[in-house]
Amino acid sequence: MNAPERLNALSDEMLAALQAQIDSLSQDRETRVVILSGEGKAFCAGHDLKQMQQGRQAEDGGKAYFADLFTRCGRVMSGLTRLPQPVIAQVHGIATAAGCQLVASCDMAVAAEGTRFGVNGVNIGLFCSTPMVALSRNIHRKRAFEMPRMALHTFI
Known part of the structure; x- marks a missing residue:
C-alpha cells in the first residue's frame, strides 16, 4: 500500500x-508468496474517514455508499483468504479497524516491535465490529472478545 x-x-x-492485485494474483501461478506491506509510518489506519464523511453527505445519508463500501471491503478481505498463495502481512506502526481486519485476513502476520493493533472506531466510545470475524478466526477467543470490549490497542 502506498498512501x-x-x-x-x-x-x-x-x-x-x-x-x-488480488484478481491478478488469483490467476498467477508463478508467484509463490504475497507480502502485503504499507509505506510510511503505518501499515493501515482503516477506512478513509474523510471519504466516509463525504459519502454521508448524499441524499440518502450515505446508505448506498456505505453498503457499497463495505461490500467492496468484504470482497478484498475474502479475496485475500482465497488466494492460492500464502499471504503475509508485514506490519508496522498501526493496524486499526479495517486495517486490523486486513492483517487478520492474511495467512500470517509479521509485526515490527511497537506495532499497535486495534479495533477502535471513531472517538465516540464505539468499536469497529467488522474486523471481529477475521480476528476471531485468528486469535484466541478470549483475546478477540477483549479487544472490542476494551476498545484497546494491542502492542507487539
Whole structure:
C-alpha cells in the first residue's frame, strides 16, 4: 500500500487497487508468496474517514455508499483468504479497524516491535465490529472478545 500521507487508509482507490492485485494474483501461478506491506509510518489506519464523511453527505445519508463500501471491503478481505498463495502481512506502526481486519485476513502476520493493533472506531466510545470475524478466526477467543470490549490497542 502506498498512501503514507493518509496512513495507507482504505480509500475507494486503495480498495480498487488491492482488488485488482488480488484478481491478478488469483490467476498467477508463478508467484509463490504475497507480502502485503504499507509505506510510511503505518501499515493501515482503516477506512478513509474523510471519504466516509463525504459519502454521508448524499441524499440518502450515505446508505448506498456505505453498503457499497463495505461490500467492496468484504470482497478484498475474502479475496485475500482465497488466494492460492500464502499471504503475509508485514506490519508496522498501526493496524486499526479495517486495517486490523486486513492483517487478520492474511495467512500470517509479521509485526515490527511497537506495532499497535486495534479495533477502535471513531472517538465516540464505539468499536469497529467488522474486523471481529477475521480476528476471531485468528486469535484466541478470549483475546478477540477483549479487544472490542476494551476498545484497546494491542502492542507487539
